[in-house]
Every structure is written in C-alpha cells, then in structure tokens.
Amino acid sequence: MTEKPEDPWRLRGVRVVRAGELDANTAQTPGMDRRAAITQGRAGATLAPMAELFDLGVRVFTDDGAGVQDSRVMRRALEYAGALRAPDGTRAVLAQHCEDAALFQAMVPLFTSSRCK
Secondary structure: OOOOOOOOHHHHOOOOOOHHHOOOOOOOOOOOOEEEOOEHHHOOOOEOOHHHHHHOOEEEEEOOOOOOOOHHHHHHHHHHHHOOEOOOOOEOEEEOOOOOHHHHHHHHHHHHOHHHO
C-alpha cells in the first residue's frame, strides 16, 4: 500500500483506511471492529478526531499499550465519547489500561531495594 506524499498522517497520528484501500495481503474479516487511538499518535496529549472516526465506523477507541496518563485528557475523552451515538443506537467504547505510570515509577525503588531481597 503506497502512501500519498501530501498526507502526513504520521505527524497527525491518524490515518483513515477505507474498506477499498485495505491491504489484500492481510486477512480481513467482514464486519470487523475498527479501532482507533484515543489520542493522536497514542501520545496521550491531544484527542484524536473521535467523532469523524466514529462516523466512519470506528466504535472502539484505545491507546492500547500506553494508556492515557493525563486525567484531564482522559476525562475529555470520556465526555466526548459519551456523546457519540450511531443511528442504530451503538455507542463508542473506550478501552483503557487503568495504569498510572507515575505511581509505577514511584514503586520501582521500593521493590528493588535491599529490604525486598
């Protein structure tokens, strides 16, 4: 699949791939769930254009593997996704890891200290 040079999707963190543009060498399932990132580039800072993606058939949003670490961004995502509803009543789903990287980093010294050995 070739990229259009005028489409800097890697910089925006969002690329829409329509059904007719799917890679023929990749297994496809009719009616498969389409997922998109909650934030642009899964960076956790700026929300992805969830309404536009929802209109294109995306129903699940996730920053899988990283989790949105900024609670303000996550709250905006929850509020934004809560307002999305398809004509058939289907709603958006946010799949989020309930992990706080700052808490984890704070705990690492405790588990690596001599007291734990």
